[in-house]
Amino acid sequence: MVAPIYRIGRRKASRRISAVIDRLNTSYKRHELAEISGSDPFRVLICGILSARAKDTQTAPVCRKLFELADNPASLLVIPKAKLKSIIRPIGFYNQKTDALRKTCRILVENYEGDVPETFEELVKLAGIGRKVANLVLSVAFGKDAICVDTHVHRITNRLGWVESNDVLDTEKQLMALVARRRWRTLNYVFVRHGQECCHPLSPWCSRCPIEKWCAKVAVTRCR
Template sequence: MTPSTVDEPTIAETRRARRILRLLTARYPDSRLELDFSSPLQLLVAATLAAQTLDERVNAVTPALFERYPAAADLAAADPAEMEQILVPVGYYRKKTASVIKLAATLVERHDGEVPATLEELVALPSVGRKTANMVLGNAFATPAISVDTHVSRVAERLGWSPAKDVLAAETAIQALFERKDWVTVNLLLILHGRRTCHSQRPACGACPLSPECPSNTIGETDPEKARALLK
C-alpha cells in the first residue's frame, strides 16, 4: 500500500499550513508522544498494546512488562499465562499477549531481535500496520514520517487537507504541506489537537486556536465559555 497522490500545494496553502503549525505549537508547547518508551522495541510493543485502549493504561503496565522481558528473545520465550497477568489492565489481554509473543518471535527470526528501521520491513511484521510503523520510524528512529491515527485523520479532514477517513490521502497531504524536518512535530501536534480540542463528537470550536484557519469551525461548540469546558 502506497500513499495517494495529491496535487502540489499552492504557496497560499503552504503559508496557511505554517500558520497552523505556529498556532498548534503555541497551544501545545510541550508536545510529545504519550506512549512511554526507551527503545524502538519498547515503542513497537507499546503501540501494539495501545490498540483499543488508552495510552495511560499501556504506560501503567509496560514498566513491569519490560522489566520481566527486556529483550525480544525474552518476549518471544514468555509463558503466555504469565504475560497475560501483566497485560490484564490493557484489555483484550489474551489476544495482545499472543500478538506480542508472535511479533517478538518474528523479530528474533528475521532481524536478530532488533527492530528494523524501514517502513517496508516494519509493515511486514505481524500486527504492525502503516500507522504503527510510521510512529516507530518518527519517534524511535527520528526518521521523518507521518503516522495517521483517527485523530490526525479527523483534523486533516476538518482542515480541508484530505477526504474523510482517507488515511493515505491525509498522510500524503500533510507530507506535501510541511517540510520533512517538521513532520514528526506536526504529527504529534495534530494528535494532541484531536485528543484535546478537535473531538470526534462536539469539538471545542469556540476555544480552538485554529478557528480562523479552519473551514469546519462551526461544526462544534462555538460559544467560547462552553467550548473551554470541553477542552481536555
C-alpha cells in the same frame, strides 16, 4: 473560520500549516507515550502495538509496567504468557495484543538478532504492525521521512480543511504533498494530543481550541 487550504494560495497555505503546528506544539508540550518510548526502536514498536484502539491514559501505565520487566524482545519472551495478558488486559484486545507481542518478539530474535528492522516492508510483516505503526517506528525510532496517519490525524486534518478525503491512505498521501518533511514527526504527536484533549470525534470543544481561528470546520460532526 477560514477557507480550506486547498482553496487558498500555496504560500498562504504553507504559512498557516506552520502556524497551526507551532501553536499545537506549545499547547501540548508533553507527549506521554513519546516520553516513555523515547526513540528506542523496541519501545516505540511495543507502544505502537499496544496503543491500537486505546487511549494514551490507559496505554501509558501498561507500557511502563511492561518496560520494567523487559526492554528487549528476548526478555519479553521470558514473561509467562498469562502474566503478559494480565498486564495488557486493562486496555482491551488483550488476547490479540499478547499474541502479537510474543509473535513479533520471536521474529525479532530469530530473524533480526533482537533488533528492529528499518524498512516499511519488513515492519508490516511483523505481528500487530500495520501501516500506522510501521510509519511510527520509521519516523520516531529511525528518523526517516515517514508520516503516520491515524484516526486523529485523519479527522483533524480534514476538519481543518487541509485535505479532503474519506480514506486514511489518501489523507496520508495528501499530507505528504502538503506538509514539509521536517514537520512530519511532530505532526502526529500534536494532533493525537489535540484529538484526545480537544478535537473530539462527535463534539469538539471549539471554544477552548488553540487553533480555532485556522480551522475550516469541515464535517465537524461527521469525520471519524
